[in-house]
Amino acid sequence: MSHPATPLVELVDVDFSHGPELPVLRSVDLRIGTGARIAVLGANGSGKSTLFRLLAAAWKPDRGELRLDGEPVRYNRAGRDRVRRRVQLVLQEPDDQIFATSVSADVAYGPVNMGLERDEVTRRVDAAMTAAEVADLADRVPHQLSYGQRKRVALAGALAMDPAVLLLDEPTAGLDPAGGRQLLRTLEALNAKGTAVVLSTHDVDLAYAFADTAVVLTDGRLVGGDVERILTDRDLMERARLGLPWAPLVSRALGRRVSAPQELP
Secondary structure (H helix, E strand, C coil): CCCCCCCCEEEEEEEEECCCCCEEEEEEEEEECCCCEEEEECCCCCCHHHHHHHHCCCCCCCEEEEEECCEECCCCHHHHHHHHCCEEEECCCHHHCCCCCCHHHHHHHHHHHCCCCHHHHHHHHHHHHHHCCCHHHCCCCHHHCCHHHHHHHHHHHHHCCCCCEEEEECCCCCCCHHHHHHHHHHHHHHHHCCCEEEEEECCHHHHHHHCCEEEEEECCEEEEEEHHHHHCCHHHHHHCCCCCCHHHHHHHHCCCCCCCCEECC
């Protein structure tokens, strides 16, 4: 009998709050496997950024646990370093992550602090800058770059850690349509090589185009499943204060049947 593969990273029955009067997540379960393409959607304040920080072990849940490769994570330095080598979070605002005086130095920060040999650091930095399409900016000062370029530098810094799971909080926010499409092509190329990509977004059309699985945060809980089933559930999307993507609406108009979503897991 075959058994399902162990998820790379998972949240198991997690609660989180910012205090007794500010609950954010309740009984959340989320599993991320190799090569996953997941879109996380929800209104402002629904807990998307909180969810990502929990997945990256930046914050500790009030209840439940984070597991990496099937093993519970410990919230000490060794435990967080273990997560950091496998899971990387790219924040919505690149200036929250970029601080070095050159692009190459910023991208090298993580590998250097892992204690890697110089040749390995160089290899990772070159590969990450190429993947993020910022190799031509290697000697530039980051704060002199455009917003879209800084987003790509932040992405390159995450890629230099060679993560199995890449978490991107609103990756296309602040980008023009061409910049958003370019970034999406980069993420698709990374995913094709086996990297699990999880992105949060308000853009339901982006989620529908990119993801295989969609999870919607509403009232502190996750509802998720096949991207088409989730994003065409009008009641769910209305509760989450989100619209419906246009592509499946066209499919429905042509008579395609879409089954109802299920709560995770």
